[in-house]
Amino acid sequence: MTSFRVDTPRIDRRHPLPFSFDGRTVEGYAGDTIASALLAANIPVVGRSFKYHRPRGLWGFGVEEPNAFVDVTGPRSLVNARATTEQLVAGMDVRAVNASPSAAADRNAFIDRFARFIPSGFYYKTFMWPDWHMFEPRIRRMAGLGTVDASQSRPLHAEQVNEECDVLVVGAGPAGLFAALSAASAGRKVILCDDGFEPGGSLLHRNARIDGLVGIAWVSKVLAQLARAGTRVLPRTTAFGIYDHNLVGLNQKGVGNAPDRLWRVRSAEIVLATGAIERPLPFASNDLPGVMSAEAGLAYLRRFGVVAGQRIVVAGNNGTTRETVEAFRRVSEVVEVDYRAGARIVGVRGAGRVESVELADGSRIAADAVLVSGGFTPTVHLYCQARGKLRWDEALLGFVARDKLPQFSIVGAADGCFDLAQAFRSVEAALKSIDCASASIPDTEAADVAYGIVAAWPQPKMKGRVWIDLQHDVTAKDVELAARENFISVEHLKRYTTLGMATDQGKTSNLNGLALMGQLTGRSVPDVGTTTYRPPFTPVPFGSLAGLRGGVLFNPPRRLALENRHRDAGAHLREYGGWLRPAWYGEDAEADAVQREARQARQTAALFDGSTLGKIEVQGPQAAEFMDFVYYNTMSTLQPGRCRYGFILGESGVVYDDGVLVRIDANRFIVSCSSSHVAGVHAVLEEWRQDRFDRKRLFIHNATAETATLTVSGPSSRQLLEQAALGISFDDTAFPHMAIAWGSFEGTPVRATRVSFTGDRSYELSIRADHAAGLWDRLRQLGSAIDAVVLGVEALMVLRAEKGFIVIGKDTDGMTRPMDLGVSAPLAKKKVEFIGRRSLFTEEAQRPNRNQLVGLEVMDKGGPLATGAHGIERSGAGKRSIGYVTSSYFSPTLDRPIALGLIEGGATRHGEVIEVQHLGAVRPARIAPPCAFDPSGERLNA
């Protein structure tokens, strides 16, 4: 037995919490973290190192912990959780990461024996031939952190809260509490966050008397005052990043099984009271389990009643270990190694955990725990993220903030003020700088010991393996190797050795690494510099970042007004361009149903829900001029009550969208764009309106959602609609193709537009979306008498392909100009400027052998060509792609396969037979006109 538990009022030992660690049942208590429970259970090895699989014990007690990473299942599921910052919950199944079957008996521990052969840079140099990817999977399996359990369900939905305040105080230690209290007393709206389970910071484990109260009591008093002032106090909350305009990201750990919560706080002022992180001391085998931060040892003792060992060596190069020595003398044998008095540890020994300490004078001390302090590094991450620059403080041997940033203050230990009185004074100064009178500075009676740090940096050529970065297995020798190979820039040092790259981001290791590199290259630490601080300060769960955006709440499709009607009709719903739409109807297999619908649509009539088509209104005296500019085709000549098909191009001349433009009256058009392009076309229109036209004479409204559009198509469509009592004459003279007519259905206006995407006579009926169900029901009822069919999107795709009608993005690509689709006249004849015009005159746009839209006739019995199959051309150099199949179906009406494709120079190659290759199989196909059905267009009026 080495580490053990003693009574403390902070841990209720009447209520044990059983859990398992690496399969072994362990008992902790309410108030424990996983780490404190493991330490109390005398489990020295809590993890394995990243690279060499060295046994590792606890180093810290908070976010700085580099060793104790665990995967947790059970009541709360976590991956790569720090054991020091996870509260114990009964029933947890805790497993050390990167260890199999357990941290204590890891089967990959043998790797450490070959450590001398695999120093930093080994992978870069070794696994170059034949291909790194051959080795990568195995290496990644052997070296890594936690494992995501793919069988687990996705994370719980997490809340994301946006909050604003006058002052955000990060850190609820003594300085943070005093800052929050002062700001709140001055009437400011304050948010106080702290990554601990409860506010108090160092006062939770260090002795102090403040205003006559012991530290803990003072904390309680301040919290009560803050509560009365309405201050929001967020425990378990890490400020992980600062972004533009003082936006600070906070992650609040959930309690029990509750998910974490993300806070986005916008604060007028930020006060950083984030404290400081203790550094290790460099000596041989300083990674052995049992070597622990002195501050952590004191925290485990006083917060959790856990004693790190029975024979403890406390070693430090500063005054903060004085209290630690005195505290442990009451419960253990303690030997102090005071670096300030010239003593030095040169190494520790032990099998699996510390057994003895070797000093520079050659003496040896039997010990089962070594509590070390190499000084403190102020936690300035958020300051640096906010573009703050650091200054080296020779007295503190650490970096501190150099300049005061606007709306940003640093107080307490984060500003290098390591005694209470000094910390409170720093708060007073900070608040004064933001015109916020502080409360009177509390009287402190702490036996403040002078920090009085002396240097104890790692030295070149130290004996043994001196660990710099515990999490990423970087030793002093690795840093020396980097220096020898001239990776002496701090950024190169980081990338070559991976120093500071792990999930702990070098919180304990960076400064020792910089100091050693400085000595190796004859530079001071500030000359070596620091790497860039970036968010997050600590890892943030993906669930927290995702918030509610998961499952059905992630990228939801739009829903049709008639969706339930379609469901009732047996629709199979699929997502098309951001809409949930009927793909086909009925119980038949998809292929059969699509063929049935397409065949029947040509024979009688088809009912189709085209509500997703864009309905973007363009209004104003400049509307006609604007439409001319937006469309490739001339649109200003369009008469009111008529419509015209056209292309919208991008500035590069590539076809961006196609559709029908409806002119309602002289000053009002409706752009009926592709369903999936509504938002994009709307943005294009608005952009050009604002950039080029009179913003007082031209306006654009997206009214797509206002109306449902019900399409009736097929040879019997007119017959069906004439019975619908819409008050519209469907006579071809009164209502010709590409015209509109107005009527009504049960008092609701209906706009009928005679356009066709099937090649058959077709009518689109637009009606208020909330009144569409009645009209749909009427059409279904009338349709049943003539054997009309409800048409899904898939069958519509067959019908339009028979006619050679394109779908933008399917039958076009990012190179397709309108001439490639056989539409050249506007370029030759249109007199006014339009989007993309100049690009159409480039050499590339005019190149004769561009990929052009064609039909492809199958010449064998192999069924439809594969969509995406390439047309190929053979030459001495092998095969070359000459384009590809864009759409391919079996036409039930033609009783043969049909296809569309983009083929090099295709417009002039009709009748030519080419080879089409797919997955190695080559088939012949004849180039044909795109339109395979009713090329004369007679059925439009049939």
Add this chain to the structure above:
Amino acid sequence: MRDHEETWARLPSSPSGIDRAGITVRELGGLSQLLVSGEIGKAARLAGIDGTGVGALGSASGERYAVRVARDRMLIVATAALSIGDGWHEDGFAVTAMSAGLTVFEIGGDLADDVVRRATTLSLSNPGPCAATRFADINGFLYRHEGALRLHVDRGLAAYVWQWLETLLGLMAAETADA
């Protein structure tokens, strides 16, 4: 192609409303809504309402009011049909009916602002003169009407908003229960 029939449930035919965590949500039907751009002051006079329009979280009242959704754009909302016709008006404004295009939710209760904190990045103390905002990651118009929040969203995304609010209020209710 992925089968989404089961992913998204059937649309609620007549949502009964949500009452959880001190917050009530219901869908408001039957409101007339006109989107007006251009000389909105003239359009407002024609409609007999104040042309400034309420901005984000601003307070509207009565049976007819305007919601400001851009510098030169507003949504006129009324309980009865409005007499202003669709299309371009020679006074310099464009009108489009949106009564069916925008679904309106009413979010009430003492903790309704907690929904705002979670659904938007609006500042509660200085939300701005424009009611157009992102709500639950989609575009919407958000303001107050006689104490309760009103939210107008694209009809096609109303089912999503409903489900989003149900999920959020479930989380908030669980949090209240834990506390």
